Amino acid sequence: MSRPSLRERSALLIGRAAGATTRRLGRGGGTALPGLIAARLAPDLLATFARTLADGVVTVTGTNGKTTTSHLLTAIARADGREVVANDSGSNMERGLLSTFVEADRRAGVRRLGVLEVDEAELPRVFPRLRPRLCVFLNLFRDQLDRYGEVDSVAEGWAAMLAAQHGDAWSPTLVLNADDPSVAQLGAYARGRVITFGIDDPTVALPGREHAADARFCICGARFEYSAVHMGHIGHWRCAGCGRARVAPDVSARGVMLGPGGTEVELVIAGEVSRLILPLAGLYSVYNALAAAAATHALGIASDVIATALARAAPAFGRQEQFVLDGRTVRVWLAKNPTGLNEVLRALVAAGPPLTVLALLNDGIQDGQDVSWIYDADVERIAPLAPTVICSGDRADDLALRVALSGIEPARVERDPERALDAALALTPAGGRLEIVPTYTAMLRVRELLARRAGVPSYWVGEHA
Amino acid sequence: MSADHPPLRLLTLYDDVMNVYADRGNTIAVHARARARGLGIHATAASLGDPLPSAADLVLIGGGQDREQWRIADELAGHGDQLRAWADEGVAMLAVCGGFQLFGRWYRDSAGAELPGAGVFDVTTVAPGPGWPRCIGDVIAHSAVDAVGELVGFENHGGRTYLGAGARPFAMVEYGRGNNGEDGTEGAIRDRAIGTYLHGSLLPKNPALLDYLLAGALSHRTESEVRLEPLPAGYAERAHAAAAAVARSRAPRFERPTRPAV
């Protein structure tokens, strides 16, 4: 194993010191700065670091579920006794990955596994340097089109990345969502093993396709047909033109019972069945758990270890995190694109009335400057519950218009998150639930407010830190 | 105006294919505003393989990616005669982004391949290919139609659209890039048919444009020039103002914007 050079080690130390200083100054978790500094000082650091991980690197990418899947994957690997280096802050561009390495404690002689969530457009750039042993592809939805341009260009980037020769016989295992045709078709580029995951349960199918369906056409040009739609364009698909179709997955979920705060599921790993209650709500959480199970199964971890760890998992940062404030239960549901928001709304419908929602729409670079995506989500879905909806964030007025057009008169429109939170708590019945649905930067802000009031750390403290 | 006339015939074209930039918001806004005005709507969706209905008062089409444009271009071009005839008889239309490009004469994609258009507007579009940035960002534009006034929206397109001798711009950009980033024009207008790059979503946040299209549709339906009574649009106006403030704070200002002659 190659060790970092002197130059690289100095870059590391400087970067690490910068991260500590940022946190001391109270400027959040300092997740990107150490990496930014280290990368300037030593450009090959990413590859060097990846090589120091004796157990190899696992990448997790896709539009939705990267953070939760990485979090679950890490929990399973640790339950199996492995030491994990993970970017659990969700900082998933190159400098965030570097920061993770910079910040990680480097003890010699320990077999360590890197679990890295990587931005879907960034993956092709870092792939040859990370040389992952295993790549998890979750899904591909429309998201931040002002940044990515078109959905198709992301899929083309993945295919080109896998098809390119990288100089030797290195052949990563691909972990693919069998139910997402854009992801499943990557199997054609695999040079190593392919492990697939998917849901086999007719009871979770939607009555029809959602508006925000993205992969409508096969690469052959014909339209996909579905015998079951689970969300967006994800489900049991086949192409009438060329016969490409979903294959029976290696790791699957059956008997799914969606509850208000958890999901009962029968997990089938290569024929072995475990029944467990996943402490996360929503069908999308089942996909995240399946992806983590498939990846750890591919790493050789036993099914019972996987099932037990999943049943004990805690939510990831801002993803169904729960706080108790003024005797009210407050849950944070990050939602940053139409399919993600649809799934959150579906989980809120499953939780039932009375429903009080504080929704926050920001339009920063990380949220997407184009806020029109809210029209692709089915906000109408919660209207029958007669919810109390408070609209906040930099684009509170855009959000209020969307909510009003869905037939729900907003209870309050308050751009300032702190005042909106106060209003929302006041509108939540004592002993009741407040559901907070923010975009990314709004989540960071609202989580900081909640953490301060609930007396927990306001930035994410990874277990390796 | 009340519901003492037959419902407006709304036609959405390829809305299960061309809907990538939230163009559904336009359809949602049409339904909501018509309801608020007591106007009935009879909605028809025509997609791949479907014939066009015999008549329409309002036609909507949204944007798509290259792959989706390829799928519909030939069929849409085949509807060209009907769509042009409708435009001539004053049917209200809104074609956004990729839909606007294919409502032009032709679209040449980044690989140099040419897609036929429906020819409603005398415009042509060229995707300049690698090295040219997409036009992405907030837009403020000023419509050639007095009653429509200031428009706010968001643009996201690779193609550059140029107006032919027979085309008039729908608006001129103050912030943003517009049709091609060069001449300051935004979209095209032919009678009551409008093509534009603005999504964002356009009709929810621009109630004056929404009313203009509804008045056009109603005029076509009743074969008489209809003026709509003023009707408050509080949420829409506040969202419009908020989007305009954001555009002024972060979008590039277009050089020497001028208002087109009507």
Ligand SMILES: [Zn+2]
């Ligand atoms: Zn096919």
